[in-house]
Amino acid sequence: MTELHRPAPxxxxxxxxxxxxxxxxxxxxxLRRYAGQxxxxxxxxxxxxxxxxxxxxxxASVAMTGIDRSAAPESLGSGAPDPVPALLLGRLAxxxxxxxxxxxxxxxxxxxxxxxxxNEKAACRAVVVSALNATALAWWxxxxxxxxxxxxxxxxxxxxxxxxxxxxxxxxx
Numbered sequence: 001m002t003e004l005h006r007p008a009p010x011x012x013x014x015x016x017x018x019x020x021x022x023x024x025x026x027x028x029x030x031l032r033r034y035a036g037q038x039x040x041x042x043x044x045x046x047x048x049x050x051x052x053x054x055x056x057x058x059x060a061s062v063a064m065t066g067i068d069r070s071a072a073p074e075s076l077g078s079g080a081p082d083p084v085p086a087l088l089l090g091r092l093a094x095x096x097x098x099x100x101x102x103x104x105x106x107x108x109x110x111x112x113x114x115x116x117x118x119n120e121k122a123a124c125r126a127v128v129v130s131a132l133n134a135t136a137l138a139w140w141x142x143x144x145x146x147x148x149x150x151x152x153x154x155x156x157x158x159x160x161x162x163x164x165x166x167x168x169x170x171x172x173x
Contacts, residue, residue, distance in 0.1 A: 003052050004103070007060075007110045010046040012036040016055045022093035024132065030091060031059055038063075044090055047110060049103055058094040058103045060111050062087055065128060067159075073148060076126055076159055085123045086159070087115045092129075108143060112165045119162045127165070131156040144168040 008015075017032045031046070038044035044063040048056045066083025067076065077084055089111050094104045111127065118124045129145060131137035137156055141147070144167065145158035160168060 002098075004057060005050045005052070005054075007047045007049055007107060010035055010039060010048050010056075010059070014054055015048050015050055016053070020056050020059075020093075020095055021097075023096050024093060027091055027093040027132070030061075031056065031093070035059070035061065047107065049107060056095070057098045058092075058107050060092040060107045061090040062111055062114070063090055064088070067126075067128065071148075073146070073159070075146075075161065080125055081123075084125050086126045086128050087111070087118060087124050089127055089129045104139075105143070109169055112160070112169060115162055116165050124162055126159045126161050128157065128159045131158060144171060 012035075017035070020028050020031055022028055035044075035046040038061065039046060044061045046059055046061045049058040050056050065086050065088040067086055069077040069080060069082035069084050072080070072084055089108070092104060092108060092111075094107075115124050115127045129140055131140055133156070137147070137158070140158050143160070144164060145160045147155050148157045148159060149155045
C-alpha cells in the first residue's frame with residue numbers, strides 16, 4: 001500500500017495538483033484552478049491527502065454557510081437561529097488511482113471532526129453537502145447524511161447534525 005500523508009491544508013507551492021484525476025473534470029479543474037484562489041480570498045479552505053511526493057490523491061473543500069431556517073427540515077431548523085449556522089463540505093474527490101481504499105471516507109471523517117471542534121468554539125449546527133449525482137448521494141447517505149427533502153428524488157442536498165457526528169465517525173471506522 002502506498003504511504004500517504006495525513007490531511008493538511010492545501011499549500012499550492014508544495015502540493016502537486018496537476019495530475020489529479022477523479023474522473024469528474026469539474027472537480028479536477030476546481031482543485032487545479034480555484035482551490036488556491038478560494039483560500040487566498042477566505043471563501044473556502046481545501047484539505048488534501050498526498051502521497052510521499054506531495055501529489056494530491058484526495059481533497060475536500062470546506063466553508064462556513066447559513067441555511068435559511070424556513071427551508072430547513074424540522075430537525076435542522078427547530079430551535080436554531082436564522083440562518084442556521086453550518087459547515088459546507090463543498091467538494092470532496094479522490095483520484096481514480098486511489099478509489100475504493102477508504103481515503104474519501106477518511107477525509108470526510110476529518111471534516112466531520114473539524115465540525116465538532118468548530119462547534120465547541122462557534123456554533124455549527126450541521127455539516128451540509130450537495131452530492132454531485134445519485135451515486136454520490138447514496139455514499140453520503142451511507143455515512144449518515146439526510147436529504148433536505150426525502151420526498152424529492154432529484155434533491156441532492158444533504159445534512160448531518162453536529163450532534164450525530166460522533167455516531168457517524170464510529171460507523172466510518
